[in-house]
Amino acid sequence: MKNFKLITLALxxxxxxxxxxxxxxxxxxxxxxxxIITTITVTLTPNGGGTAITLKTQDLDGDGPNLPVTTVSGDxxxxxxxxxxxxxxxxxxxxxxxxxxxxxxxxxEHQFFYTVSSSLxxxxxxxxxxxxxxxxxxxxxxxxxxxxxxxLTFTLRHEPIKPNTRLSDAGGETDIETSFNVTIQ
Amino acid sequence: xxxxxxxxxLISSNFxxxxxCNNTITxxxxxxxxxxxLVDARIVVLEINKQLLTNESGGFTISGLCNQTYTIEISHAxxxxxxxxxELISSIEKVFLLEHHLEELNEIILEGKTNNxxxxxxxxxxxxxxxxxxxxxxxxxxxxxxxxxxxLNTGNTIVKPVINGLHxxxxxxxxxxxxxxxxxxxxxxxxxxxxxxxxNITVIKGASALQYSGNAIGGIVITETAxxxxxxxxxxxxxxxxxxNGRGGTTTTQLTKTYKSGWYGNIQGTIxxxxxxxxxxxxxSNTGVYERSLSVRGGIxxxxxxxxxxxxxxxxxxxxxxxxxxxxxxxxxxxxxxxEPLFVDDFTYNINSPKQDVEHHILKxxxxxxxxxxxxxxxxxxxxxxxxLEFDVRxxxxxxxxxxxxxxxxxxxxxxxxxKLSETANLKLGLTGQYQTNxxxxxxGIRRLIPDYSEYNTGLYAILEKQINNQFIFELGARLDYxxxxxxxxxxxxxxxxxxxxxxxxxxxxxxxxxxILVNPKLNFYNPSATAGISYNFKxxxxxxxxxxxxxxxxxxxxxxxxxxxxxxxRIELGGLExxxxxxxxxxxxxxxxxxxxxxxxxxxxxxxxxxxxxEPIEVQQTIRGNFQVWEYRQTNARLMGVDIDxxxxxxxxxxxxxxxxxxxGKDITKKDALINMPAASTRNAIAYTNKKLNNLNLRLQSExxxxxxxxPDNNFEVFVPETExxxxxxxxxPPDAYxxxxxxxxxxxxxxxxxILTIGFGVSNIFNTNYRNYLNRLRYYANxxxxxxxxxxxxxx
Numbered sequence: 001m002k003n004f005k006l007i008t009l010a011l012x013x014x015x016x017x018x019x020x021x022x023x024x025x026x027x028x029x030x031x032x033x034x035x036i037i038t039t040i041t042v043t044l045t046p047n048g049g050g051t052a053i054t055l056k057t058q059d060l061d062g063d064g065p066n067l068p069v070t071t072v073s074g075d076x077x078x079x080x081x082x083x084x085x086x087x088x089x090x091x092x093x094x095x096x097x098x099x100x101x102x103x104x105x106x107x108x109e110h111q112f113f114y115t116v117s118s119s120l121x122x123x124x125x126x127x128x129x130x131x132x133x134x135x136x137x138x139x140x141x142x143x144x145x146x147x148x149x150x151x152l153t154f155t156l157r158h159e160p161i162k163p164n165t166r167l168s169d170a171g172g173e174t175d176i177e178t179s180f181n182v183t184i185q
Numbered sequence: 186x187x188x189x190x191x192x193x194x195l196i197s198s199n200f201x202x203x204x205x206c207n208n209t210i211t212x213x214x215x216x217x218x219x220x221x222x223l224v225d226a227r228i229v230v231l232e233i234n235k236q237l238l239t240n241e242s243g244g245f246t247i248s249g250l251c252n253q254t255y256t257i258e259i260s261h262a263x264x265x266x267x268x269x270x271x272e273l274i275s276s277i278e279k280v281f282l283l284e285h286h287l288e289e290l291n292e293i294i295l296e297g298k299t300n301n302x303x304x305x306x307x308x309x310x311x312x313x314x315x316x317x318x319x320x321x322x323x324x325x326x327x328x329x330x331x332x333x334x335x336x337l338n339t340g341n342t343i344v345k346p347v348i349n350g351l352h353x354x355x356x357x358x359x360x361x362x363x364x365x366x367x368x369x370x371x372x373x374x375x376x377x378x379x380x381x382x383x384x385n386i387t388v389i390k391g392a393s394a395l396q397y398s399g400n401a402i403g404g405i406v407i408t409e410t411a412x413x414x415x416x417x418x419x420x421x422x423x424x425x426x427x428x429x430n431g432r433g434g435t436t437t438t439q440l441t442k443t444y445k446s447g448w449y450g451n452i453q454g455t456i457x458x459x460x461x462x463x464x465x466x467x468x469x470s471n472t473g474v475y476e477r478s479l480s481v482r483g484g485i486x487x488x489x490x491x492x493x494x495x496x497x498x499x500x501x502x503x504x505x506x507x508x509x510x511x512x513x514x515x516x517x518x519x520x521x522x523x524x525e526p527l528f529v530d531d532f533t534y535n536i537n538s539p540k541q542d543v544e545h546h547i548l549k550x551x552x553x554x555x556x557x558x559x560x561x562x563x564x565x566x567x568x569x570x571x572x573x574l575e576f577d578v579r580x581x582x583x584x585x586x587x588x589x590x591x592x593x594x595x596x597x598x599x600x601x602x603x604x605k606l607s608e609t610a611n612l613k614l615g616l617t618g619q620y621q622t623n624x625x626x627x628x629x630g631i632r633r634l635i636p637d638y639s640e641y642n643t644g645l646y647a648i649l650e651k652q653i654n655n656q657f658i659f660e661l662g663a664r665l666d667y668x669x670x671x672x673x674x675x676x677x678x679x680x681x682x683x684x685x686x687x688x689x690x691x692x693x694x695x696x697x698x699x700x701x702i703l704v705n706p707k708l709n710f711y712n713p714s715a716t717a718g719i720s721y722n723f724k725x726x727x728x729x730x731x732x733x734x735x736x737x738x739x740x741x742x743x744x745x746x747x748x749x750x751x752x753x754x755x756r757i758e759l760g761g762l763e764x765x766x767x768x769x770x771x772x773x774x775x776x777x778x779x780x781x782x783x784x785x786x787x788x789x790x791x792x793x794x795x796x797x798x799x800x801e802p803i804e805v806q807q808t809i810r811g812n813f814q815v816w817e818y819r820q821t822n823a824r825l826m827g828v829d830i831d832x833x834x835x836x837x838x839x840x841x842x843x844x845x846x847x848x849x850x851g852k853d854i855t856k857k858d859a860l861i862n863m864p865a866a867s868t869r870n871a872i873a874y875t876n877k878k879l880n881n882l883n884l885r886l887q888s889e890x891x892x893x894x895x896x897x898p899d900n901n902f903e904v905f906v907p908e909t910e911x912x913x914x915x916x917x918x919x920p921p922d923a924y925x926x927x928x929x930x931x932x933x934x935x936x937x938x939x940x941x942i943l944t945i946g947f948g949v950s951n952i953f954n955t956n957y958r959n960y961l962n963r964l965r966y967y968a969n970x971x972x973x974x975x976x977x978x979x980x981x982x983x
Contacts, residue, residue: 028637028675031627031675032630034630035581035630059809060700061678062750063749063806064677065683068807068808068809105581115907117907158512159578168908174512174513175580177513177809178809
């Protein structure tokens, strides 16, 4: 009988603790996406000085309905080499979080790819590499050729197959894919 | 003096004998559980050493009994003998109740017919033997063997049952009397249930079993555990299964102790471990599974009352094919166009991200009491907790953090009364109450997929069953459910405004946080359901069943609140706050024949569903991560029509031939287009050889042919691929080709001792190592299905 009472008591306690645990009326905190990359800024600085050109895509609502906003600050000069730097930000947080650091820390698991449309007279080369000597690509160079226009696409792959020869055999998951209309004059 | 006494004794004994020995006992022997007549029950009157058997109506008469106390022993096969002391002073009529119980533990027989959940709709059963043979399979795999049931898979370890084309929230799973509350809305959420912990399964295709639920538009899966016998005994079983594909196996064991007083206790546990499975030509990387389950129960089982308390824990960690983890549409094109998965690694037992880690606890208390006039009263209370963690491939500090962390708590209370109104009429009444809370842990660093909510639900039902004559049974039922949902949901402000919710739902806004907005929807749903049916027996072994059921289902949290990227599907999914309940009208006919040589059932049906909630693609959305297809939930009118056929022919004493065929056509009537994800037509044919004399040898060869689904909506879309500078089609619609699989199964029994039997089983599935993909496997875009698999199954009963 004593046991029975104990069991009943235990059951009732359990019932109540469970029933009450979620009863507090406090509003839940919002979740700010920690990993999301909202902004990519590519800064192209001409070798030997001059005005840097920035290519920027910003998608503040992530996979929400608003379209990403893409801006290109100016045209590239012909036959010039530019040092390129990529900066990734999460602007849903305040202050904005720099995701570039994370990507560079995990260099073995990331790689940027640059896709140049056939009409655009331009070549790219990696200038930073991961721990195994495979390309990482947050730093790179662009060498422009004759005047032309076309599309330059930046793709960031997470956990690609490394080494690879190009985007199509790299596998992995796309974290960034953004295209810019570029003019060389 | 001595002579005198002797004389006196003689006279007096004569006097006693001659006193009054014209008494008669007129008795009837019935089963205590359901008052069925027990024919051929043995009656022994010890004092006069008289034996007789009950007649066809369970009756017996013993005459020539004197005014004294008699000891009457009554016994019957599958019953515990019972002894009555009866003091006679005149003739009496008495009903004797026996508890019709399972005699041998190795042969748990379900006494069919009497305990049906619905008299007028077809019930499909899966026996204990079949469950034991499939010890390492999932619930979905086992149900797959029933005609008309297929499965929606995510790989081969996440298997959701699909009943007559419907799944998820439209299929109710009852786990030993209580509805399993395990976030069943998600297409990649498999039922959290260990089949080794149950003893039989009944499936009702449709919502006609209203005592359980009114919203089972697809159907109900009822799992039950065997009742403990009322006698002093201890018994158990252990099953060990090993399989080549996945290089793993399952061990399950259970032990039951029972007492004549009615007390019993049972403990059961299972461990299942598999590494990467393989397709015929490659390893399916990261598809391993690690499952553990434990259950304990104990209680007392008396003739007229019973009480049981139980606790069970189910834990499952399962990998999701690495190659299926993708970014946007461009990744999808690559994956779909490649014949082999883009990520294939060596075999391993490790389970990495993406993966699911789910834990389900059930605490239950149930009891019953039988009242002479009122009937049987059942009481059940349960507390369930489901904790679902999903891990994606993440970056930086978030690497080991789950992307989804949901905790669903459910309290359920059920009261059921089953009373016999007369010899031919039966009334079931019931009341249910449920309180559920969902908590989405914000520390995942990813916006909540399912918001925090509380849900209250109450239901009320009545079912009348009336036997009109020997041929007709009539069934009528009604049920009403009320659901109140109180949620706290964060929307992206951009979505909130894009949808126009800022004007239609402006009064539910609680607070604004930057680009997010917190709202507090409070939703009410009233869901009526009903059923009516007739069962008609003719020509002895034919039966015709007709059943109409009306079911209605409130939209689930996923349909209401989805808003964002669904990672495992590489698509953006959008729900609708304005959704109302969907309503289904299902008409089902069954022709059943059951004779010694031939058995078959033919079951055509039509299910008309208004406000059917479907998800379909509407556009392609551009994001910084590339393009994603947007799928939006929408309400429409649908019609599902099909037929399920089952047949069995006994060729001779040893050989049996089995046949199954199912076809279903699903149509969106409003849009005049095929419904997505309708199972393709399929047929199964098997030849089985059984020889009881030869150690119960069983051999079975089975062929399964799945046709190509030719009716499907075209949801393909085009995206620009910068590399090739071309527009390419993302083919997410075209179903895979038809395929044929051959399987073999065998088993043989050895008696180890008087009480223990060893059963050895051997099987091969996909004998020809055929490459195939199934339309209802969500990973069919990325990899082939399973290759050949050898398995061994050892079972010891002791």
